[in-house]
Amino acid sequence: RGLHVATLARESVVRTMARRSTTPPCLAAAFLVLLLLLLLQLAVISTIQTVLVVDALSHSPPPMSARGPSRFFLDTASTDEWSDLLPLGIFHGITTNPTILERDNIPCTVESVQSLARKALALTDEFMCQSWGGSDDDLMYEIGMELSSIDRRRIVIKCPVTAAGTRAAARLVRSGVRVCLTACYNKNQALVAAGCGAEYIAPYLGRMTDVGRDGLSECRSMQSIVAGMGSGTRILVASIRKVDDMSTLASSGCDTFTFSPEIARAMFEEELTDIAAKDFEDSAIRNKGTKLK
DSSP states (O other): OHHHHHHHHHHHHHHHHHTTTTSOHHHHHHHHHHHHHHHHHHHHHHHHHHHHHHHHHHTSOOOHHHHTTOEEEEEOOOHHHHHHHGGGSOOSEEEOOHHHHHHTTOOOSHHHHHHHHHHHHTTSSEEEEEOOOTTOHHHHHHHHHHHHTTOTTTEEEEEESSHHHHHHHHHHHHTTOEEEEEEEOSTTHHHHHHHHTOSEEEEBHHHHHHTTOOHHHHHHHHHHHHHHHTOOOEEEEBSOOOHHHHHHHHTTTOOEEEEOHHHHHHTTOOHHHHHHHHHHHHHHHHTTOOOOO
16 A cells, blocks of 8 residues: 555656646745655654564464474462563463462452453463353353453453353354363263364363372373364363373374463473583583573
8 A cells, every 4th residue: 555655746747847838936846845854754654564563473372393382281369470481482381270360369340350351461461260150051151242342363262161061162153262171081072172163172181180080091081082073172181180191191292282371381300401502512611601680
């Protein structure tokens, strides 16, 4: 559009020069000044657009060619934890639920969750929050619609994989809302998620293990189920107690995980890496490097 305006401006200059012999000098000069101002304005707009594009690129997540299809989520509503851990650059988004909100002293109301979502989406790409309503799927649907209304492209609504929760989830999907079925304890529930078109289903790995089930095997089976069905549903592994479990599942094809700040920090606990990093730093300083203060 800017190029079109600039072309019109040049054509106006040509026409003006062709009429100079018949146009009073003062009017011609005034017209040329206006054209120069217009061209200057176009140049300023072009510069601003370039700056905005460069700024957006500088704050973009790693390109998909580097990150691949994997998605990590930080499972907390604590903004202090967000400030500390999101700069690591490994997180695609943030997940919450009513239990997490209660733990972090955030009221479980539509207004409060929407406020939290706005803060989260200023820092990351995706925010998950859970609707509520118990056995009243109409209420769960209505709350989910309201929670997601501020940004349906980047907010995902969680519903428990109960009959009522699935009814609400199916209606949300038909209404254009992104959905995660949660509180999953059984591989067969992956069939439900794929069937209703949920984007995610969240198996509780640690809690399955707590009650004597083979959580790792259940999660692997869920991944195989959605792949076998040709479904786009992601297995969002939650309730993670050990980083090693994530590595085990990732080697089996799972690529989507949500985990606590404690697990996030545990990913960087490696004594040999710390020793090597210190050796590099010491060598840099000895070799005329500058230690920043």
